Amino acid sequence: MLASLYRQRGLVVALVARDLKARYRGTFLGYLWSLLNPLLLLAVYTLVFTFVIPARVPTTVPYPLFLFAGLLPWLFGSGALLDAAVVLTDNGPLLRKVVCAPEVFPAVTVLSHLVHHLLALPVLLIATAVVAGLGVARFPWTVVLLPAALALWVCAVAGLSLAVAALAVHFRDLKDLLHNLLNLFFFATPIIYTLDMIPVRALRRVVQVNPVTPLIQVYRDVVLLGRVPSLLTWAWAAAVALVSWVVGAWIFSRLRETIAETV
Amino acid sequence: MSAPTAVRLAGVSKRYPLLTRRGRLHSLKGALLRGELWRLQQEREGFLALSGVDLEVRQGETVAVVGPNGSGKSTLLKLVAGILRPTLGRVEVNGRVTALIELGAGFHPEISGRDNAIVNGMMLGLSRTEIMRRLPEIVEFSGIGEFIDQPVKTYSSGMYVRLGFSVAVTVEPDVLVVDEILAVGDEVFAHRCLDRIARLQRRGAAILLVSHDLGLVEQLAHHGLYLRQGKPVLVGPAAAVVSRYRSDVASEETGAQVAGGNARRWGNGAVSLDGVDLVDAAGRPVRLLSSGEAAAIRIAYTVRQPQEDFVFGVAIHREDGSNVFGTNTELDGWRPERLAGSGEMSLEFPRLELAPGQYLVDAAVHSRAGLAYDYACEVTSFTVSAPVGWPGCYAPRHQWQPRGPAMSPPTG
Numbered sequence: 001m002l003a004s005l006y007r008q009r010g011l012v013v014a015l016v017a018r019d020l021k022a023r024y025r026g027t028f029l030g031y032l033w034s035l036l037n038p039l040l041l042l043a044v045y046t047l048v049f050t051f052v053i054p055a056r057v058p059t060t061v062p063y064p065l066f067l068f069a070g071l072l073p074w075l076f077g078s079g080a081l082l083d084a085a086v087v088l089t090d091n092g093p094l095l096r097k098v099v100c101a102p103e104v105f106p107a108v109t110v111l112s113h114l115v116h117h118l119l120a121l122p123v124l125l126i127a128t129a130v131v132a133g134l135g136v137a138r139f140p141w142t143v144v145l146l147p148a149a150l151a152l153w154v155c156a157v158a159g160l161s162l163a164v165a166a167l168a169v170h171f172r173d174l175k176d177l178l179h180n181l182l183n184l185f186f187f188a189t190p191i192i193y194t195l196d197m198i199p200v201r202a203l204r205r206v207v208q209v210n211p212v213t214p215l216i217q218v219y220r221d222v223v224l225l226g227r228v229p230s231l232l233t234w235a236w237a238a239a240v241a242l243v244s245w246v247v248g249a250w251i252f253s254r255l256r257e258t259i260a261e262t263v
Numbered sequence: 264m265s266a267p268t269a270v271r272l273a274g275v276s277k278r279y280p281l282l283t284r285r286g287r288l289h290s291l292k293g294a295l296l297r298g299e300l301w302r303l304q305q306e307r308e309g310f311l312a313l314s315g316v317d318l319e320v321r322q323g324e325t326v327a328v329v330g331p332n333g334s335g336k337s338t339l340l341k342l343v344a345g346i347l348r349p350t351l352g353r354v355e356v357n358g359r360v361t362a363l364i365e366l367g368a369g370f371h372p373e374i375s376g377r378d379n380a381i382v383n384g385m386m387l388g389l390s391r392t393e394i395m396r397r398l399p400e401i402v403e404f405s406g407i408g409e410f411i412d413q414p415v416k417t418y419s420s421g422m423y424v425r426l427g428f429s430v431a432v433t434v435e436p437d438v439l440v441v442d443e444i445l446a447v448g449d450e451v452f453a454h455r456c457l458d459r460i461a462r463l464q465r466r467g468a469a470i471l472l473v474s475h476d477l478g479l480v481e482q483l484a485h486h487g488l489y490l491r492q493g494k495p496v497l498v499g500p501a502a503a504v505v506s507r508y509r510s511d512v513a514s515e516e517t518g519a520q521v522a523g524g525n526a527r528r529w530g531n532g533a534v535s536l537d538g539v540d541l542v543d544a545a546g547r548p549v550r551l552l553s554s555g556e557a558a559a560i561r562i563a564y565t566v567r568q569p570q571e572d573f574v575f576g577v578a579i580h581r582e583d584g585s586n587v588f589g590t591n592t593e594l595d596g597w598r599p600e601r602l603a604g605s606g607e608m609s610l611e612f613p614r615l616e617l618a619p620g621q622y623l624v625d626a627a628v629h630s631r632a633g634l635a636y637d638y639a640c641e642v643t644s645f646t647v648s649a650p651v652g653w654p655g656c657y658a659p660r661h662q663w664q665p666r667g668p669a670m671s672p673p674t675g
Contacts, residue, residue: 011385018382022373025414094369098386099345099362260346261279 001162001249005107012107019112034119042068042127057194060137061224065127069224070191070216072124073150076117077157078182083109084161085168085175092263102259103252106165110158128224140226149219155241156215159248166255169262189213211240268357269438269469270320270343275352277313277338277493312338313493316352320486322437325470327484327501329477329508335493336473340364340440343471358437358469361387365442366427372416376407379415380430387434397433404459405429406452425452432459439463441472457483477505485584499527500584503625503640509633530629530637533568534602539626539642542609554619554649554658559611562626564637569603573636577610578625587622587656593631602628618658619649 005012024030045064049055055063087105094100125143132139168174189212198204207213214237221227229237313335320326328336341347342354344362369386370379380401384394402411405425407418415423432439441460460483464470474480480487480501487504489497497507507529514531540548544557552558560577576591590610592599622645627638649658663670 010391011382014382014385014391018371018374018378021378022371025373091369093365094386096341096346097362097365097368099360099388100369100386257348 001103001253004101004103008101008104012104012111015104015108016111016115019108020115031119034116035123038068038072038120038123041071042123058196059194059225062131062136065124065131065224066220067192068127069124069220070189072117072120073153073216073219074186074189074191076113077153077160078186079116080110080113080157080161081164081178081182082175083113084165085178088165088169088259089172089263095260095263102166102256103162106161106252107158109165110154110161113157114154124223138226140222140224142222142226142228145222145228146219149215149222149237152237152241153215153219156244159241159244159246162248162252166252166259169255169259185210185212189216191216211244215240266322266324266467268319268355269322269324270318270357270471271353271355272316272318272339272343273353273355275313275316275318275339275342275349275354276311277335277342277347278309278311278350280309311493313342313349313490316488316490316495318488318495318498320438320469320471322469323464323467324486325464325472325484326486326488327480327504328471328473328488328490329475329480329504330490330496331512333492334490336490337364337442338493339488339490340442340471340473343438344440356438359388359434360438360440361431361434361436362440363428363431363442364440366424366431368427370415370423370427373414375413376411376415376418376422376426377402380411380426383427383430384434387431389434401426401429401433404433404455421449421452428456432456432463435463435466435468437468439468439470439472441470441474443473443475477509481505499640500580500586500625502578502580502586502589503638506627506629506633506635506638510629510635510638513630513632513634527640528638528642530627530635532637533570534564534566534573534628534636536562536564536626536628536637536639536642537605538563539624539639541624541643541645549645551646551648552615554647555614555616555660557611557613558615559609560624560626562608562610562628563605564608564628565605566603569601570630570636571599571601572630572632573599573602574629574631575608575610576625576627576629579622580625581656582621582623585656587617589625591627599631614660615647616657616659617647618653618656619647619651620656621646622656 020031024033027033029036042064045067046062049063049067057063057066059066084106087109088095088102091100091105095102129139131137164174164178168178188207188210190207195204195207195213198207214233218229218233218237221229221233316335316339318326328339330336338347340362341364342349343356344360344364345354345356346362346364348354369383371382377398380398381391381394384397384401385391389397402408405411405422405428407422407426410418410422415426418426439460460470464483470483472480472483484501487497487499487501488495489504489508491511496511497504510529538561540561541550541552542559542561543549543552546559546561549558562575562577574591574593576589578589579587580589581587623641624643624645625638625640626642627635629635629638647658
């Protein structure tokens with residue numbers, strides 16, 4: 001899977017570039033939107049969770065920033081998955097009429113969402129720096145570990161995207177199912193809350209065994225909270241990412257031959 | 264004479280799984296729990312789109328696939344292009360394949376023609392630098408001009424297709440697969456397309472094309488493959504394959520049964536060709552004659568059902584399928600009146616000016632619509648000898664006339 005994608009890296013890069021180009025074509029602000037969108041989102045959260053529903057988390061970090069740091073990777077992942085569910089059917093003409101390796105398309109989906117994510121990251125980092133400058137919290141130097149945390153998240157998202165893309169060709173229902181699953185997982189993952197805030201023990205166990213939890217935790221710990229996650233958390237996150245990739249790639253390659261005939 | 268093989272199909276069959284009402288699988292549960300998903304790949308049931316096709320295309324050779332709709336022509340092309348995989352048999356392709364199955368497939372409407380051409384070219388297997396180098400040629404050939412930097416959504420359908428074709432032929436494939444697309448664009452562009460195809464032929468590209476334009480097939484293709492309900496009916500010289508297909512179409516239109524017969528000879532038997540001979544000036548059958556000699560092709564026939572609509576035809580071709588000469592009574596202006604009993608029809612050549620080599624003769628009697636009464640491929644062959652081994656197939660009487668160069672004439 002990786003070898004095939006590497007061989008076609010030129011095409012993958014060209015398609016990602018095409019996606020980005022097409023996305024902001026005809027807008028005045030162009031790529032600035034990639035930066036503006038998260039900035040406006042952060043602004044809205046700050047207003048709502050400071051003045052309307054004053055929320056807190058048991059850290060020194062302001063709640064809006066805490067929410068934002070969890071939401072960014074989540075939006076990247078869920079966006080990529082939702083697009084992956086339709087990417088093969090959308091590119092049906094290409095798959096049916098041109099000799100084209102199908103794995104290129106989910107790869108392009110994940111990569112273009114990753115690019116958007118990377119464009120939004122500066123907003124988070126600058127906001128963190130501003131908060132540190134105001135003396136509210138210390139600047140999280142653990143951010144140097146971000147590439148590792150992000151790599152695990154990308155790996156997990158890519159694996160799931162491959163599986164979703166291939167399966168969605170055969171089951172169109174998957175797209176709607178996925179919407180609801182993502183909603184469920186959004187609330188079952190400590191994004192808008194922390195683990196310690198869950199009052200019921202049993203419920204806390206459930207959230208803890210949710211495989212998305214360690215990936216988001218690792219990410220937020222290093223990028224915002226300035227904590228180095230425990231080795232156990234790292235190991236768990238890595239295991240989830242690896243299993244996701246292996247299973248996703250396996251499902252995709254099993255269904256690969258049937259894709260051009262079915263889309 | 265025989266160039267290396269570019270495409271070889273050996274015993275190729277393709278079976279499509281039948282779709283159930285909800286898609287090809289009964290349920291998600293069944294698929295995941297009972298492994299239906301994996302099992303379907305080895306499924307024995309389904310629609311057999313193609314069965315037992317053998318075909319060989321050599322470099323520089325053009326093969327046309329003809330047949331009615333739903334006969335598996337496009338499936339065959341997709342198998343060669345590598346878009347589909349055969350259920351049974353083997354498909355071997357040597358070199359870079361480009362498929363012109365749908366032009367401009369996958370153009371993104373929001374980005375410019377230039378960017379689309381680049382992405383399209385990369386999909387067809389060019390590297391970024393290669394495509395950048397050829398971009399001016401693509402723009403020039405498509406005739407899109409300044410619109411190349413406009414988003415593709417503003418293009419007319421003709422511009423869209425022209426750009427798609429330009430990118431595809433610029434790839435300079437070793438094997439080109441063309442599905443019924445030469446009818447695109449205006450007259451001028453259609454000519455340029457044919458020009459480009461001819462250039463690819465000369466460059467040694469193998470071309471596999473599907474077309475319902477039988478005139479075009481005869482013009483472009485050396486060999487033909489006639490498919491009917493997924494099964495090959497006839498593989499042979501393009502002219503013979505086209506005649507066979509025309510005959511079947513004509514008989515279907517008149518409600519008659521499709522002519523029986525084998526790959527070399529077919530027809531409904533209303534008239535039968537009893538013998539086809541090459542005869543010399545004295546009327547003696549010969550197999551060998553010297554270039555420029557008088558000769559005739561003599562067809563003896565017997566009529567079972569008298570006809571008022573009939574055409575006699577003769578075609579001469581080389582062993583590799585290339586046409587040398589062909590004519591029929593209708594082309595030459597003879598009007599049929601009545602055909603009954605038995606008799607002979609002769610096509611006389613006062614001078615048969617052929618280059619040395621071996622020639623094959625097809626003879627036929629058919630209706631004006633193409634319905635074959637009797638069509639005999641390669642019914643006889645003959646060899647032409649000449650004092651000099653001129654290449655080609657035409658050897659007219661000729662003489663050198665030096666006006667300037669000092670040369671001594673040949674002796675003897």
